[in-house]
Structures are given as C-alpha cells and as structure tokens.
Amino acid sequence: MNKIVKKHFYSENVVGLVVEAPLIARSRKAGHFVIIRVDDHSERVPLTIADADIENGTITLIAQRVGVSTRKLAELNEGDSLADVVGPLGKATDIRKFGTVICACGGVGAAPMLPIARALKQAGNKVITVTAARNKDLLLLKDQLREVSDELVVMTDDGSEGTKGLVTNGIETIIQREKVDKCITIGPAIMMKFVALLTKKYNIPTDASLNTIMVDGTGMCGACRVTVGGKTKFVCVDGPEFDAHEVDFDEMLKRLTTYRTEEKEAMDAYMAKENQNKEAEKTSENPTTELKAKDRVAIPRVKMPELEPQERRHLLRAEVNQGLALEQAMTEAKRCLNCAKPTCVEGCPVNINIPAFVKQIEKGNIQKAADIIHESSSLPAVCGRVCPQEKQCESKCIHLKMKSESVAIGYLERFAADYERTNNEQSEVAKPQTNGIKIAVIGSGPAGLTFAGDMAKWGYEVTVFEALHEIGGVLKYGIPEFRLPNKIVDHEIDGLRHLGVHFEKDVVVGKTITIEQLQEEGYKGIFVSTGAGFPRFMNIPGENLIGVLSSNEYLTRVNLMDASSPLTDTPILKAKRVAVIGGGNTAMDSVRTALRLGAEEATIVYRRSENEMPARVEEVKHAKEEGVQFLTLHNPIEYHADENGRVCRMTLQVMELGEPDASGRRSPVPVEGKTIDKDVDLVIVSIGVNPNPLIPNSMPELKTSSKGTIVVDDEMRSSMPVLFAGGDIVRGGATVILAMSDGRKAAAAMHKQIFNQ
Numbered sequence: 001m002n003k004i005v006k007k008h009f010y011s012e013n014v015v016g017l018v019v020e021a022p023l024i025a026r027s028r029k030a031g032h033f034v035i036i037r038v039d040d041h042s043e044r045v046p047l048t049i050a051d052a053d054i055e056n057g058t059i060t061l062i063a064q065r066v067g068v069s070t071r072k073l074a075e076l077n078e079g080d081s082l083a084d085v086v087g088p089l090g091k092a093t094d095i096r097k098f099g100t101v102i103c104a105c106g107g108v109g110a111a112p113m114l115p116i117a118r119a120l121k122q123a124g125n126k127v128i129t130v131t132a133a134r135n136k137d138l139l140l141l142k143d144q145l146r147e148v149s150d151e152l153v154v155m156t157d158d159g160s161e162g163t164k165g166l167v168t169n170g171i172e173t174i175i176q177r178e179k180v181d182k183c184i185t186i187g188p189a190i191m192m193k194f195v196a197l198l199t200k201k202y203n204i205p206t207d208a209s210l211n212t213i214m215v216d217g218t219g220m221c222g223a224c225r226v227t228v229g230g231k232t233k234f235v236c237v238d239g240p241e242f243d244a245h246e247v248d249f250d251e252m253l254k255r256l257t258t259y260r261t262e263e264k265e266a267m268d269a270y271m272a273k274e275n276q277n278k279e280a281e282k283t284s285e286n287p288t289t290e291l292k293a294k295d296r297v298a299i300p301r302v303k304m305p306e307l308e309p310q311e312r313r314h315l316l317r318a319e320v321n322q323g324l325a326l327e328q329a330m331t332e333a334k335r336c337l338n339c340a341k342p343t344c345v346e347g348c349p350v351n352i353n354i355p356a357f358v359k360q361i362e363k364g365n366i367q368k369a370a371d372i373i374h375e376s377s378s379l380p381a382v383c384g385r386v387c388p389q390e391k392q393c394e395s396k397c398i399h400l401k402m403k404s405e406s407v408a409i410g411y412l413e414r415f416a417a418d419y420e421r422t423n424n425e426q427s428e429v430a431k432p433q434t435n436g437i438k439i440a441v442i443g444s445g446p447a448g449l450t451f452a453g454d455m456a457k458w459g460y461e462v463t464v465f466e467a468l469h470e471i472g473g474v475l476k477y478g479i480p481e482f483r484l485p486n487k488i489v490d491h492e493i494d495g496l497r498h499l500g501v502h503f504e505k506d507v508v509v510g511k512t513i514t515i516e517q518l519q520e521e522g523y524k525g526i527f528v529s530t531g532a533g534f535p536r537f538m539n540i541p542g543e544n545l546i547g548v549l550s551s552n553e554y555l556t557r558v559n560l561m562d563a564s565s566p567l568t569d570t571p572i573l574k575a576k577r578v579a580v581i582g583g584g585n586t587a588m589d590s591v592r593t594a595l596r597l598g599a600e601e602a603t604i605v606y607r608r609s610e611n612e613m614p615a616r617v618e619e620v621k622h623a624k625e626e627g628v629q630f631l632t633l634h635n636p637i638e639y640h641a642d643e644n645g646r647v648c649r650m651t652l653q654v655m656e657l658g659e660p661d662a663s664g665r666r667s668p669v670p671v672e673g674k675t676i677d678k679d680v681d682l683v684i685v686s687i688g689v690n691p692n693p694l695i696p697n698s699m700p701e702l703k704t705s706s707k708g709t710i711v712v713d714d715e716m717r718s719s720m721p722v723l724f725a726g727g728d729i730v731r732g733g734a735t736v737i738l739a740m741s742d743g744r745k746a747a748a749a750m751h752k753q754i755f756n757q
Helices: 022-027 070-073 107-124 141-145 169-176 189-201 250-254 260-284 293-298 325-333 343-347 356-364 366-374 382-387 408-423 446-457 486-498 515-520 552-562 585-596 615-624 692-697 736-756
Strands: 004-011 014-020 033-036 043-054 058-064 084-089 100-106 126-133 151-156 181-188 208-209 225-228 231-232 241-243 438-442 463-467 502-503 524-527 548-550 579-583 601-606 631-632 633-640 646-661 667-679 683-687 723-725
Touching: 014 070, 022 043, 022 058, 022 084, 022 736, 033 151, 043 084, 058 070, 058 107, 107 126, 107 141, 107 181, 107 382, 126 141, 126 169, 126 366, 141 151, 141 667, 151 169, 151 189, 151 585, 181 189, 189 208, 189 250, 208 325, 225 241, 260 325, 325 408, 343 356, 356 366, 356 408, 356 736, 366 382, 382 408, 382 486, 382 736, 408 486, 408 615, 438 446, 446 463, 446 486, 446 524, 446 736, 548 552, 552 585, 552 683, 579 585, 585 601, 585 615, 585 683, 601 633, 633 667, 646 683, 723 736
Parallel strands: 100 126, 100 181, 126 151, 181 208, 438 463, 438 524, 463 502, 524 723, 548 683, 579 601, 579 683, 601 631
Antiparallel strands: 004 014, 014 058, 033 043, 033 084, 043 058, 208 241, 225 231, 633 646, 646 667
C-alpha cells in the first residue's frame, strides 16, 4: 500500500508521483486533497490529487521541494512506499455549467487545476486556462491543461514562453474581449490575492483554493484557519475552495510565515546532516493475618512517587507519576473495607469489580487482580493514569464518610496493569472462535477500542478504521507522554490485536470510504467513535494572528508529530511568554508542555476562580509545582500583533463570579471598565472542542443535535439501526472512562440486536 509506481521530475524542484491508493482513487473528486507522510519523522503534508486511475488504483500527486519533508519526498524512488496517505479530504469543487470559466493557475497550482478544468469542461463549460510561471522551465502540465481546455493562455515573467507578464495580465485580456461567468484560481497566495482584486473589479464570481499549513486534514487541530467574510473557516474541512472576494489574504499571507524560522532551521540541520553523510561515504571508501476495619482505616493513604518538579519540567517524555512499588500497593490495598455494598463500583462507568481486584493485590496475587480488571476494562493502564477517579469511583468510597481519604483505586488499577506488563505475566487468553460476522469501528480512541475489545471477545471480526497514522486517537495526539506514555497505549492495543482486532490506519470514513461502501463490503454493524476534535475559538479580535493556536494543534504537533524532536520535520513554535486560555485538563497539558519546550513564563488564564476549574486537582498541583502561573478571573478580549503579525500582547477583561450556571458553577461576569494588558508571544486556546463533522456531513439522513453530536438512544443506537455511536461524538466532550462506558454499552446492544434479528 502507498507504493510509488511511477516518478517524474517536471523541473529540478517539482516532482510527480503515481502512488497506489485504491480506496482514495475510487472516492476522489476534483478539488480533493490528501495528507501524506514520507516516513515516521516527516511532517504531515497536504497535496492536491492531480489525477486518479480507478482501474489501476492509483493517484497522481505533484509536489515542490520547499521543506525537509518535500525534499525527502522527492528523493524517493519507484518501488518505495510512503508511510501514510490519508484522504480524500476537503470539499470537492463545485462543478456545474457556468458558461465561460477562467482557470487561473501559477506554478505547482497547475496540478490541482488539471482535474478541475477537466471536470468543468465535461460539465459543458467553455474553459479558458491561464497558466503562469517565472520562466518556461517552471511551467507545469501545459500539454495536459491544453487537452482539457478550449484555450490555453501561457504567461511568463520573462517572456521566455507565451506572453510576457503576470497571470492577471492574461486574465484581464480575456475579460476585455468576452464575457466571463466564473473564475477559479490556484497558486501562490499573493497571486490569488491579485486575481481576486482584479475579478472583483469586473464583478466576476471567483473561487480560490487555499494552500495553507495543515497538520491534520480533518479539522482536528485548527491550524489551517482563515478569515472568510469576517468569519473563521477551516481550510481542510470548510474548503479548500472559498469565495476569493471574501478571503482575508493579508492575514493569510502573514499566517503562512508562522513557522518560517523553524522551517529554515530544520532545513539547515537537514542539509548539514546530508553533507555529513556524504563525507562519511567518502571516508568509507577508504577503510580504517486479616485486619479489623478500624486498623484498615488507620492506615494512611499512599503517596504516589513523583519526579522532582525542577527535574521533570525539562523532560517532555518523562512520566511525572512514577507508580507504586509492590509493598506500597499491597499496603494501600489493606485500606479497602470490602464493603457489603461497594458503592465504588457504582461510581465506575465500566463497573470494574473494585473490591475483588483490590483484595487480590492485598494478597499479592497481582496477575489475578489484573485479570479481574480486564473483565470490564480494555484499557486499565490508561484509565489508572488519566481518569478522574476522584470524581468517580473514589468519590463513592466509604472512607470519605468516615472523614478519611479514599482508597487510591486509580493508583492500584495502574499498578496491576503495569505489573502485568513489566513482568510479562499476562494471562494467556485464547483467541475467540470467529462467528464470521464483520463489524466496523470508526475511530481508535477509548470508546472505539473498548467497543472493539468487547465485540472481539464475542467472536466478531472487528476492523478499526483510523484517520491518523497512529492508533489510539486522543490517547496519542491529545495527552502528553509525561502523563500517558505511548508505550502504555501501544501495549493495550497489542492486547486487542491478540484478540483478533484488525486496525486500518489512514482511512477517513466518509471520505476514503463511505458508510454505504462498508455495508456493501459485508459489515453488519458500525460503531462511530470519531471524537470531538474540532477546536473552539472565542471569535475575538486578533485570534487569527501568528502565534495564536488551538490546544489541539499545539498538542498534536508535539504528541503525535514529535515536533520538538530534531529528528522530525514538523515545526513547532517555541516562546518565552506563553498563555493558555482555559482551565481543563487539556489546558494543563498545554501549559506544562510549553514549560518543557523552554517557556520562561507559562500562565493559565481562566475566567472563573480556581475552585471552578474542571481540571483534575492532581494536574493543577503538578502545574503549580512546575512553576505555572495562574491568572484566574480574567478573560481575553483582544490579541495584539507586532510588526510581523505575531501576537505580542493580549487585553484581558477582569471578571467576577455571579450566580451559578446550569452546571452548578458560578458564572463569570465582567467587571465593567476594568481590563489589563499582558505581554505574550504564544497563546494556546483551550476552551473546548466540538464534534468531528466528517461522518454527519457524509450522511444527511443521520440525525444529529444542534451542536453536531450524533443523536443516540439509551443503547447508543443512532437513527440508522446499523449504526451505533459513543464517546465525544455523542457527548461532545467527556472523560476517557465515560467514552469507554459508551463503547461497552454499544457493544452489548449491537450484539443483542444482531442475534435477535
């Protein structure tokens, strides 16, 4: 898969690749793009699909060598494979009969223009293509564009081919000689800006295909936001084509410089390494007893061993909580009173038999404890680290009624799972006998993984489809390794593989393959767990400045793309004064990550008081220990830019607490006339997320709420009987353990439905 079957250089720096991608070839339309990764260290790069061959299952991509990843891409040969190809993504071009259409492209923009011009011609339009470059050697796809156009106009800056002049000169000549009904422009941002200014003068409707920096391609990160008609749009989901007369090109041009310095440094380092390798090659050519209840209550709660704050604040991947030793775990387990009515189980969303596994730890039977947990949870090592036990199982512990600290259930769950993993004592679970029924899971986050595990145990042939290049969903891209190491997630996933669960990466259901196609391929049940990775912003002045990011973009770059490593190509903004807007766990993850990337000052800005903060108490404690500052009862109302368009200051509205809102938290209200300014050079917005729209957008018949979540009944069944859903795509934003609970409930209901039919 993803093998390069043909390679061709159009010029010294422009390469064309024909790549095996049968699902994408079958689904793509004019205007669609893909996200590719060359290797495990490469940046995610958006490339428009220039052509597709359904019969041979290939797509054609054209790329220009402008950075490290595209340079690596150009160095691949026929027979090599790309690490990832995800798509088709974006909205297809609006193809219909307009009349006379000008297709204006510049440089590499000729590649995405080719399928658009072809489709417009097939729809009955008169197509006049204007293609431009600095000189004749940089002109791309002339013959192909001529074949699909009624007329091809060639413009070169130096007059070496066609007519001397800019693309706008060619367009205006056409406009002055005949009526033009539509214009589409693709190319450098500055070119599209001036095309838009020209066609606006003549009142010609114009669409521009925006080529901006995309990290994800599904709207998850918010990196590709632009202002269109005064509103923020996401290029990868809302576009890539927009009304050119409504696009704020000046803002977009500034945002395109966001990572210029970091990319130059990466390229310099890459070239230096290349030179070193060449020198090395030259050199190589020249060789050289049962406790009573009162005694149990008297035992103090265990303290989790932690890395020292001054040490850990510089270590991005060093886990802060170090885990319990065997003696500590067995002592903590003795605190459990083994209640006749264990309310802690009621507080656990997946109903783990807590007293039973804790009793086994007390006896020293750690593997038995792990086996008991596995009966209810597919991800115990994950839950033991990131679930808010203090608000769930531990909040129901009888110790609290006795004015004592609750049993450390989360610590013990983690201990059992880690002990099993590190001592390689996992019980051999026989792979279930298949019942021959195929089930599809869309999304590999906690809900999807839990659902997949339960269905596999019942013998279903389960395939999990993941849009990204890593399995794990939010567990991988959203949670830093100092809280949840990737090796822990991978171990849990390997356990599912042992059960027979199959994983397909780089597949965007709704784009690469549709729900209808899954049904045609014999899937009898489908579970949607695509999460809520669509970032929210506040829609305040300056929010689209360079240096104002969503927490999703920031954490995705660092956690999923390893952007802080010199071995990877993905850039990351580093800053001295970082502000994170929000008070949840994601905000804490972001601000603590910023410290680890070298921030001298990292501040949480939160509009309520600390008492109302939704983040876990432990996360707030860790942040404070590491030096994070907390500016509560303040809310940003405007961001200000320096002369380069990068955020340098923010204006904060001073707040006070009013009456409680629907959630029971006191509502923040502005203190009239009271604001402050604060210097910043990086702002990370972490005020929540919205559901991923890809599945709902691809299925108009699917019932959704006003907030974009999929509507389900008590058994997680959607308005389409074959389709169940759970996790954040239903809840809009919740904890890992609640998502797992949805997965378990949906699996039980789907199993019942299939065998009752």
